[in-house]
Amino acid sequence: MSTRAVALLSGGLDSILAVRTLQQQGIEVEALNFRTLFTCCQDQASQAARRLGITLTALHAEDEYLQRVRRPQFGYGRGANPCVDCRIYMFQRASEYMRQVGASLVVSGEVLGQRPNSQKRRDLRVIEWHSGLQGRLLRPLSAKLLPPTLPEQEGQVDREQLHAFSGRSRKGLIALAQRFGFAADEIPSPSTGCALTEKTFAPRVFDLLKMDKKNTPWDFELLKVGRHLRLTSATKAVIGRRADENQLLEYLAGRPDSRAAAVLQPANFAGPTVLLVGTVDDLALETAGALLLRFAKDPPPGPQVLLRRDGRQSLRPVDHHPAAETAETL
Ligand code: SF4
Structure with missing residues (x-):
């Protein structure tokens, strides 16, 4: 029976080479791509899987991930x-x-010493131990510098055909990619x-974690959109920087899990959408209106905004306010 492996595939060079190294030995590989609220490059993983001729399953990080x-x-x-x-x-x-699909090892493109925060020798040991993969987590690119895994000891993986890369240089990895027949643009x-x-x-x-102990996945999604300004310890304003961000802010504000406390949009001029999170009082509304004016193009005399709050809409005049000039940009 052929050996089966599950590989973590980000689509980066390291994970591609790790998979190809095992394929060279005739090992059957299938890939997992982890998607969190903070990662991009899903296309890159799909393209890599196609190029490698393997199936790719996307796994989305669950709420428990945010706890970490x-x-x-x-x-x-x-x-x-x-x-x-x-x-x-x-x-x-x-x-x-791995257990569900009957594979005998998990493969990753980690390279010893390449990243200071997670690929030191001690980190690799800690990760293996705490993930419950003792002896079954293979890093083909640095395997010869690490203790043999169980599949190597049992002869399912030929250690001689694995590698001994370490450190930050990509030179050796690029040479390996060329030996595997990858073109420069691949x-x-x-x-x-x-x-x-x-x-x-x-x-x-860090501002979210410190200032809003009740934060939810929605708050983390919001972090990726717009310009964030802290108005007070209890209130934050988020301002769209482009039309697509204004639309995204509206979408986030309207979602069932939304924690937006108020949304302001220009009523009689062109300008950004402003979303408030936290405590909304008169000062917060005045500051948010002034921020909207600050980032608007040529507001007319008598500018007004449409305020949406607590399921109600109203028109509201806005004016400049010193608090909008001093709000801390995050
Ligand atoms: S390992 Fe680090 S860089 Fe990679 S997805 Fe996780 S937190 Fe981000």
Whole structure:
């Protein structure tokens, strides 16, 4: 019976090479692609799976995943990325999947020492241990630098055909891709594709965690849209920067799980949508109206906004307000 493996496939170069390395040995691989609220590049994973000729199953991170973002056991990286906790979560799910489909190992493109937050030798051990995959988590690109896994010991995987890459350089990996016959335009450029790693995104996440203890998945989705300004410890304003973001804010405000407390839109001029989250009082409304004016193009004399709040709509005059100038951008 042929050996079956489940691979985590992001579509990045490392995961592609990990899969191709096992395919070279005749191992049957199927792929999982994890999708969280913060990841992009789903097309990249689908394209990679097509190129590798393997089936791809998308797994969406569940609510439990956000708990790891809120309170990671192993801390954050440079941004708000809890990479070790995130990897443990992904491998736990992959482990369940491996058992369901009767595979004998899980494969990942991790390279020893490539990423400072999750690929140090100790991290790799911690991830393997906490995901319940002891001896069944194979990193083909660095396998020769790591203890042999059970499938290697049992002869299901030929260790000699695995690799000994380490560190941040991509040179050796690119050479391997070329040996495998990948054209230059088939080699993806390096990217985590995860907003949590972005330095500009992290302050929004930490602000949410600190200021709004009742945060829900909806709040995390909102973090990806528009310009965020903290008005007071209890109130935040989110302003669309383009037409598509204005539409997205409207959509998020109208969803059944919405936590938007008020929405303001220009009534007699062109300008952004402003969404308020948290406590809404007169000062918050005045500041939100002034923010809308600040980012509007050529508002006419007597500008008005349409205010939606508590299921009601009303027209409201807006004016400049000093609080709109001093609100902290997140
Ligand atoms: S970069 Fe993002 S998706 Fe990747 S391991 Fe870290 S937290 Fe998870």
